Amino acid sequence: GENVEQHPSTLSVQEGDSAVIKCTYSDSASNYFPWYKQELGKRPQLIIDIRSNVGEKKDQRIAVTLNKTAKHFSLHITETQPEDSAVYFCAATPTGANNLFFGTGTRLTVIP
Amino acid sequence: DAGITQSPRHKVTETGTPVTLRCHQTENHRYMYWYRQDPGHGLRLIHYSYGVKDTDKGEVSDGYSVSRSKTEDFLLTLESATSSQTSVYFCAISSTGGENTEAFFGQGTRLTVV
Numbered sequence: 408g409e410n411v412e413q414h415p416s417t418l419s420v421q422e423g424d425s426a427v428i429k430c431t432y433s434d435s436a437s438n439y440f441p442w443y444k445q446e447l448g449k450r451p452q453l454i455i456d457i458r459s460n461v462g463e464k465k466d467q468r469i470a471v472t473l474n475k476t477a478k479h480f481s482l483h484i485t486e487t488q489p490e491d492s493a494v495y496f497c498a499a500t501p502t503g504a505n506n507l508f509f510g511t512g513t514r515l516t517v518i519p
Numbered sequence: 520d521a522g523i524t525q526s527p528r529h530k531v532t533e534t535g536t537p538v539t540l541r542c543h544q545t546e547n548h549r550y551m552y553w554y555r556q557d558p559g560h561g562l563r564l565i566h567y568s569y570g571v572k573d574t575d576k577g578e579v580s581d582g583y584s585v586s587r588s589k590t591e592d593f594l595l596t597l598e599s600a601t602s603s604q605t606s607v608y609f610c611a612i613s614s615t616g617g618e619n620t621e622a623f624f625g626q627g628t629r630l631t632v633v
Binding site: 408413416441449450451452453456496505506507508509510511512 | 550567578622
């Protein structure tokens with residue numbers, strides 16, 4: 408099955424700085440790459456996703472980039488705020504698969 | 520939030536006892552999933568269902584079984600609980616499977632096996 412690796416496992420940034428989380432995947436047939444945010448004690452929730460026919464997608468302060476040749480994708484958060492502090496998970500789904508394969512998560516801490 | 524409810528929310532059980540966790544949805548979604556979340560491992564798929572009585576194994580299915588007798592309910596059973604099954608369990612639902620669709624998660628069940 409698909410193998411998704413995520414780095415770093417922890418990340419601390421000063422409020423207002425940018426944060427970048429990177430993921431790689433193994434299955435070249437993967438074509439859907441969502442990102443989930445999990446606040447402390449809460450459920451994971453989708454924040455942004457990208458499909459393989461798109462190289463970049465942006466939604467306000469968050470953006471995701473995809474490099475299919477290199478099989479990696481990244482989450483970019485600009486102008487970070489304390490409420491961005493959470494665990495972020497990347498995921499990938501190969502064509503025809505019925506489930507998501509998740510990375511191991513990145514704990515982001517935004518220091519006020 | 521999507522209509523998805525897990526019960527119980529917390530449970531402490533003894534080694535060797537059977538445990539059943541319940542996931543209930545009101546969205547009429549076809550796909551339902553059970554994940555476990557452990558530090559350093561992220562979210563790992565245990566089992567999933569793609570319809571009533573249709574289930575398949577995930578990457579960490581040993582020691583677990585599932586059943587789906589109705590569209591809205593997906594049960595996860597630990598046949599004989601072990602300490603290694605201490606974890607937070609999340610149920611998720613999806614309308615069309617993993618590809619191109621959002622998965623909605625339940626609130627999670629914290630299970631402790633002593």
